[in-house]
Every structure is written in C-alpha cells, then in structure tokens.
Amino acid sequence: MTRQDALFQFLLRMGDNTLILGHRISEWCGIAPVLEEDIALANTALDFIGQTQFWLGYAGEVEGKDQDADRLAFHRDAWDFRNVLLCEMPNGDFGQTIMRQFLFDAWHSIFLGRLLKSSDPRVAEIAEKASKEVAYHLERSAGTVVALGDGTEESHARMQAALDYLYPYVGEMFLSDEVDQQMAEAGIAPDPATLREEYDALVARVMAEATLNIPENRYAHKGGRDGYMHTEHLGHLLCEMQWLQRAYPDAKW
C-alpha cells in the first residue's frame, strides 16, 4: 500500500464517519422530544455535513481520479464505505441516539485533538475547525447522557439498554491496521490503539455520573473501517441517501 493509498483510506474513514453519523442525526429532523433538542441535533448534523465536505473533498484530491465529495458520498456502494459500524447503527429511541453520539464524540474529540499536530497541514487545518465543533458536541451529548442516566427509572433503564446495545461497537474505533501504521509513521495521525486508555477514562467518568454500568464484555464488532463487513443497516441508509443521484446520474442539482 502506497503512502497515498493509505492517506486516501484514512480520509475516507474520517469523512465517512461524519457523513453516515450526520445522516443518521438528520433523520431526527422535526421529530425530536422537544424543540430545543430538534434545533441542537440539526446543528450537530450540519457540523458533520460540513466536516464531510472537507474530509471527502481532500480524499478526492488525494485519490486523483476527479471525484469530489459529492461523487464519493453518493456514488460508492456499501463495501467502499469506511465508517466505523457505530456510526451506521440505527437511531432507535432518543436515548440510543444520544448514547451513540456520546460514544462517538468521546473518540472523535480525542482523535481530532491529536490531528491538530498532524504533519499534513490540510489534515491539521480540518481538525482545527472540526475540533471546536466537536468539543461542543461532546459537552452536549455527555450532559444529556448524564441527565437521562440519572433521571427517572424509565430514562435510566433506556440509557442502560442503549449502552449495552452499543458498547460492542466501541472497540472498532481503536483497532489498528496497515493504514493506521502508515499514518502514524508519517506523523499524519495517531495509532488509534494508543487512545483507548484516555477514552476509557473519559467514558468511565461520564457513566459514573450518569449512574450507568459499562458492560464488562469488551468484545468488538468490526468490519466498517476497512469495509470488510458492514452491518445490514448501511445499505438501507445508502438507498435513501443516494437515490436521487443514482436514479438521475446525468442531472445537476
């Protein structure tokens, strides 16, 4: 794998995470539990769409095959997507959505923090902008997880169920492969495996405040970030998201 291939894969991972999770959040548009949450969720989704444009835009340039961010977003099939499985998991109830958001935000904020010092100036520049947005995402999702975990009996039970359901998807964010090794060697991005300790400490702190129990089983589902085996959920998401572009390939919108 050339350095350029590895960089392309890395950028797809970053951009596909925000693309797919941003899409999931946008599914809440108009139906959130309260107006203020509806507006806040839309802000998070908007941030992610913006970050996607940067990551995938740069990915297209690195690839050098004349694909822009839209082309990459709307014309690849599931096996070419490189997001972690966590991002494509369905919204479920609001608790599941917020738990998924927190588990991702915690990783995202730590990871972007490292990218600020990337040897690739474009990566550092995107991380600089994104990390400010993500710091707020984390503050908000952590606060909501705490409030609902420590809220009523029902909200506590729902949040615990969400954590139990999603926790097996956490491990994938800390796996390393050849792409990561190349990125680490080039000083472009950290090896994800080195971030787990910091992540665990952060999650443990929030879950303690939320009175939620972190599952002991650390088994990790994987296959998203290398595209080997996504969940069944991704195909349906893509059907919806890509439909117009696929149905009318010659159209400009």
Added chain:
Amino acid sequence: MKNEWPLWEVFIRGQHGMSHRHVGSLHAPDAEHAIKNARDVYTRRNEGVSIWVVEAANIAASSPSDKGPLYEPSESKVYRHPTFFDIPEEVGAM
C-alpha cells in the same frame, strides 16, 4: 402542565465592551441545559460569546401602574418575556 420545562430568558454578549442583550427565551430543565440550548438556538454555536440565562420566574419587572398615565410609551425593561432583539453582527449568522 406540572412537568413543563421552565422558561428561561437569554442574554448574550457579542464582543468586548458590549453589554449582554436580551435575545429571546427558551425552555430547559435547568440552567446548565438552558445555556447549551441558548447556544444552539440563539447563537448557532458561535464561539467567543458570553451567555446569561435567567429563569423567567425570577425576573422582577417594572409594571405599568393601575392608575394615572397607563400608557406612557416606555422603553422599560420588561424582560419577562421574549423581545427578540437583533443580535450584533459580530455574533455571526443565525
């Protein structure tokens, strides 16, 4: 509606030297979430602003007297409820 989230009044300071201005209201379970909601609703996440929130029920407002010149035009500080002033340019788009 016994379990309605309380109403909060939101005040925002844009840049150095300008005082906080009332920008509107919103609902939130507590002050901490009111500040976050204010950020999402009234600043759309713009950094560098200072936000005050006050529970509407805790605001004392001047009140027109029952007698006498009831209707003098007043620019009184009736904060009780939203007045939706424009947010200064520097706060960014909303």
Added chain:
Amino acid sequence: MYAQMIKTAGTGVKDRDEMSEEERKFQDRIDAGEKIEPKDWMPDDYRATLIRQIGQHAHSEIVGTLPEGNWVTRAPTLERKAILLAKVQDEAGHGLYLYCAAETLGISRDELTEDLLSGKMKYSSIFNYPTLNWADIGAVGWLVDGAAIMNQVPLQRTSFGPYSRAMIRICKEESFHQRQGYDAIRACAEGTPAQKKMAQDAMNRFWYPALMMFGPSDTDSVHSAQSMAWKIKINTNDELRQKFVDQTVPQAEYLGLTIPDPNLKWNEERGHYDFSQPDWSEFFNVIKGNGPCNVDRMAARNKAWDDGEWVREGMLAHARKKAAAKVAAE
C-alpha cells in the same frame, strides 16, 4: 400565511362611544403606532385573538418541518442537504420564537402543544399537502415561504410588541428560505427533461394550495375589520393574494414553468394579473381534516410528542435531583 381563518374574538369594531375608557386609550395607542407590551392593559378579546393567531402561526412552523424534513435524508448533494436542514431548523426556531411570544400572553407552550395535538388548534392548510419529488422542496421554499412572507413582512409592524419582534427576526431568516427554494427549483427547471418534469409537477400541485394560504376573501368580514383595527392583521387576504400573484408570475416565466391557470392574464387597466380562485371547497375540506396529509401530520406530531415524554421527564427529574442536592449542601 401561516395563520389562517383566525376567528377574531368579540363582535367587531366598536364605536368610540361604545368603548370603555380603557378601551379608548388602548385603541389610541394602537392608532398612534405604539406597541402593546405583555404587562400593559389589553382587552380580553385582543389577548384571546392573539393567542389563537400566534399559536396557529407557531403550530404551522412546527408541522411545516414535516413535509420538508421528508426530503432531508434524500437531498441530492451535501450542500443541498445542509441548506435544507438549516432551513428546516430555522422553521423549528421560528416556532420556538412564536411560542415564546404567545407565552407572554399567559399560556404555556405545553398547553398550546396539547391544543394542537388534540386538534383543538389548527395549523396552515398548506402543510397538509405532500412533498412528492425533489422539486417540491424548491416549490415549498419559493411559493409557500414566498406566500408566507407576503403576510409576515407587514406583521413586523403589528401592535403586539413580542409578536412584532418575533416577526422581525423571522423575516430576516425567511428571505434566505425563499431564495434557496427558488434556487433549488431553478436547478431542476434548467436541468434534464426529467428534472424539468419534476419542476412543472411541483408547480402544478403547489400553485393553488399556495393561493389558499391567504384564506378566503375577507374584505367584508367584521372580524377581520376588528383585527385590522387592532393592527394584528395589516392587509386583507385578497390584497396579499394579488400581491403574491403579481410577484410570482414573472418568476415562473423566468423558469419556463407554466402556472396551471388558463385565466391568468395581465390586466392593463387594473395594473395586476387576473387569475382564477382556488377551489374553496377543497380548502374547507383540508381545514376540516380531509386534506391528503392531515391524518399523517397529526400522527407524526403526536408520536414525536409521546415518544419524547420520557426524555422530557428524565431530564427534568435529573435537574430536580441536582437542585435538591444543592439545597441540601447549603
């Protein structure tokens, strides 16, 4: 117009000598262009009418997020998706500002919400029509927001302070909405034959419902006369509808779209376009609940509200626990 067929409380405009001292002073202030603020004295009928009007306007913004939200996950490019999402988010914000304005009159947002969900309060007829193709998103922004702006711009001068200020803020945001809609439908109208077909299809289905937004003619209505005397209604429905048609026809021509009205014709003498009235029996049916989407829209709002209850309760419970712990610590 997001507030339609608002029943004005009272029996119509009173003569000065029928008014009480307070009512006369109140009317004088309005005639002098002063704003009425929440703590000022106001006639009960003024308050009741405003609650209905602002409440219905707020409900329309909220229900209005559904037909547009219907396309957020299918928007054809990242930029269109961001624009649409930002726009729908603004509508939710407008609903929020308006509910807050209504709350200054002594009703809570949850009470207003319950009245919407029970069917006691209405929302604009327009949101009971479906969005079926992508160009509909353009048509909604261009025609529906365009029609709404006709009414909202003059309402910035309405007599009730909080309502006026909400309208000023909303109008600032709304003009971007109309432009994004026109831009989206223009891309279709100037696109492939299939896209042109989408644009014309959207035009065909949204033209008359957009005209209905202004409500039936109210030129001779005593209720409208009272609302106008109170400056909570600024123009008659027919004036606004005419203005909308006059403004929209050249915009449609520019796009090469045909307005589905064989009687549409420039009237040199009047200096306005002549046009056909929408089918008012259809309008009254939609108002009564028989529109194509009434049942689905209400079901969606009710489901969102019911599904969200545990979240609202949970967050409040946590806030109360924290407050109690703080008191205990002090």
